[in-house]
Every structure is written in structure tokens, then in C-alpha cells.
Amino acid sequence: xxxxxxxxxTVILGYQLERGVPSQLSMASLARPASGSSIQxxxxxxxxxxxxxxxxxxxxxxxxxxxxxxxxxxxxxxELAGRxxxxxxxxxxxxxxxxxxxxxxxxxxxGFRLRVIPRTERREFFALREMLEIFVVETIANQSADELxxxxxxxxxxxxxxxxxxIEFMNLDEQFHVGLATAAELPRTASLISSxxxxxxxxxxxxxxxxxxxxxxxxxxxxxxQALKRGSRVDAVEAMxxxxxxxxxxxxxxxxxxxxxxxxxxxxxxxxxxxIQVP
Numbered sequence: 001x002x003x004x005x006x007x008x009x010t011v012i013l014g015y016q017l018e019r020g021v022p023s024q025l026s027m028a029s030l031a032r033p034a035s036g037s038s039i040q041x042x043x044x045x046x047x048x049x050x051x052x053x054x055x056x057x058x059x060x061x062x063x064x065x066x067x068x069x070x071x072x073x074x075x076x077x078x079e080l081a082g083r084x085x086x087x088x089x090x091x092x093x094x095x096x097x098x099x100x101x102x103x104x105x106x107x108x109x110x111g112f113r114l115r116v117i118p119r120t121e122r123r124e125f126f127a128l129r130e131m132l133e134i135f136v137v138e139t140i141a142n143q144s145a146d147e148l149x150x151x152x153x154x155x156x157x158x159x160x161x162x163x164x165x166x167i168e169f170m171n172l173d174e175q176f177h178v179g180l181a182t183a184a185e186l187p188r189t190a191s192l193i194s195s196x197x198x199x200x201x202x203x204x205x206x207x208x209x210x211x212x213x214x215x216x217x218x219x220x221x222x223x224x225x226q227a228l229k230r231g232s233r234v235d236a237v238e239a240m241x242x243x244x245x246x247x248x249x250x251x252x253x254x255x256x257x258x259x260x261x262x263x264x265x266x267x268x269x270x271x272x273x274x275x276i277q278v279p
Contacts, residue, residue, distance in 0.1 A: 064114060065205050071115065071116045072114070072116050073114070075114075076111050101195065101201075137228060137239075137240045139186060140180065140183060141237075149228055170208075203251055207247050208250075220242065220246065223242075
């Protein structure tokens with residue numbers, strides 16, 4: 001479940017090691033660098049690996065994961081730039097990327113908002129994922145899979161260790177699904193799955209609000225890998241189909257008839273519902 005009682009005190013936990021960002025680098029230190037320094041000097045030698053646009057991209061996704069962006073509310077581009085201590089150009093680049101991924105809607109001259117995903121699009125999303133990912137496991141099942149799947153076994157093990165870490169768990173979930181397509185040597189399919197990451201992040205985050213869902217996800221990932229290592233195409237397809245459908249069902253369980261009114265009441269109570277909580 002998204003953690004609401006902790007500040008966003010670390011810059012993108014799941015991206016730190018991959019992109020060379022120091023683990024001690026905090027959002028606060030970026031937003032309020034020491035006198036005489038800039039955000040670039042705060043990032044230091046890693047600034048080429050970790051761009052300002054990437055910082056804005058990840059900070060916005062963190063806000064979504066932490067439940068700090070009410071769907072449908074209008075947010076200010078200028079405010080996000082101010083809170084991160086960077087110019088609006090990398091903010092705009094990040095928002096355009098998130099819009100392309102289906103996470104946000106941008107209203108010119110007004111701001112941006114987290115999308116409310118209609119049920120028809122959600123059904124399409126899960127149907128498309130099922131078709132793509134079943135194709136992936138069918139392809140891998142026809143190969144000698146042990147060596148190909150070893151890195152993905154490591155991903156699932158790391159996901160187990162990160163079960164209480166919202167950001168890293170979701171990042172590793174992405175790595176698992178895109179990594180399967182990469183292991184199958186299906187670059188176009190990997191690209192298609194990656195292009196769905198905005199909706200995967202938004203819908204997957206909600207699905208993982210169920211207390212037991214994260215443990216179930218890890219178990220389902222392991223079943224897919226075990227079937228592939230045995231070379232069982234039938235079992236691998238069934239394991240992947242169940243995984244996708246279980247995620248869809250978990251999402252349905254989070255949406256009660258009162259969920260939308262509750263979001264609206266929450267936005268009213270905060271008073272500044274259009275503010276993104278970035279220290």
C-alpha cells in the first residue's frame with residue numbers, strides 16, 4: 001500500500017544503482033542545494049547519467065505511487081519546477097514523456113493531471129498485455145532457457161527483498177516483464193510492453209494496494225520462470241495468463257462504488273489538493 005506518512009526523502013530508490021545516483025542523495029538536497037551550488041553540483045559526477053528531465057520524470061511517478069496526486073486534479077508545471085529547484089524545460093520534457101506513456105494528460109497553458117483510466121481502456125490494456133506476454137513465454141519455451149532466465153531469477157529475488165519498498169518493487173516488476181521479452185530476443189515486443197509502462201505503473205500501483213498482492217506477484221513470477229526452465233510451454237502460458245488476470249482482479253477489488261467520491265473528499269480536505277508533495 002502506498003506510504004503516506006513518510007516524506008519523499010530519497011530520489012527514486014529503484015533507479016539509484018542503475019543510474020549511478022548516490023543513495024544518500026535526497027529530494028530535499030536537490031530542491032535546496034547548499035549555498036553557492038546548483039542542482040547539477042548536487043548530482044555531481046553523475047549528472048550525465050541522471051538528467052534533470054529524468055529527475056522530474058521519476059519524482060512525478062513517485063508522487064503517483066505515494067498517492068499524492070488525485071486523479072483528475074490539475075497540477076502546476078511551475079510548482080513542480082520550483083519544488084525540484086530546476087527549470088521548466090526538463091519538467092516539460094518529463095511531462096511529455098509521461099503523457100506519451102499514458103500516465104498524464106497535459107492541458108496547454110494550464111497544467112497537467114493524472115489520468116482517470118476508463119474501464120474500457122483498462123480491459124484493453126490487460127487484454128493486450130496478456131497477448132503480448134503469452135507470445136513472449138511461448139517464444140522462450142521453445143529455447144534453451146536456463147541461461148536466458150538467470151538474470152530474471154535475480155530480479156525476482158531482489159523483488160522479494162524489496163517487498164516493502166514501493167518504488168523499487170514497481171521498478172523491478174517492470175524489469176521482469178520487459179526482461180522476459182528481451183530474453184526472448186523480441187525487441188519490438190519488448191518495446192511495446194515498455195510503451196505500456198505508464199498504465200502499468202498507474203494500474204499496477206493500485207492493484208498492489210492489496211496487502212497480500214505483492215507476495216502473490218512474486219510467487220506468480222516464480223511460477224512463470226519455473227515453467228520456462230522446465231521447458232513446459234503449456235504451464236508457462238497458463239502461469240502468465242493467471243498472473244495477468246490476477247492483477248486485473250486485484251485492481252477490481254480496490255475500486256468500490258465510493259472510491260471516486262472518497263478521492264474528491266480527500267482533495268477538498270487537503271485544501272491545496274493541486275500541490276505535489278516534494279520536499
